[in-house]
Amino acid sequence: MNELPERVRAVVDRRAGPIVAALVALGVLLLAANGPFSSVRSLRLVQFVDRALVAAVAAVAYVRARSTPPSWDAxxxxxxxxxxxxxxGTLGYFAFGGGPGSYPGPMGELVNDVLRFLLSVAAVGGLCAAAGAALRRDRRAAAALALLAVPVGQFLVYGAVVLAGA
Structure with a gap:
């Protein structure tokens, strides 16, 4: 099996917490830089934070929870x-949001973006860590269920953010 090199494994074991903290801090800083009074407001920046940084945190959590994953696995x-x-998120938008007059204003939008990012990191990172831990114990069905629950968890996160803003 093509496992992660021992150097990479050691770095992930020692520094998973600080790596996740740095990624979360970067996400919050990028969202704040994209805030209501910014001259660089961009939907692409929000999408980068919501997609790429959440995926990076999920991969780090998965690798940390699994003892020796293959390199392609992460x-x-x-x-x-x-x-x-x-x-x-798209399904959640159609299920929970998008009503007329639902724009919360620039500060409300920033709060919603940060809340969605933090809840996404917690939900998706937790589910991917659970999948890694299940695979470490050779429970493939539990790992598959945890990974299949990622969209459901994100859907619930979107609903929670919309309902919290209401």
């Missing part, structure tokens, strides 16, 4: 999260 988890999060 990439597959990150790709799954990168694709599943926007699909679940």
């Amino acid at each position: 990439v597959a988890v990150a790709a799954w999260v990168f694709l599943a999060v926007p699909v679940a």
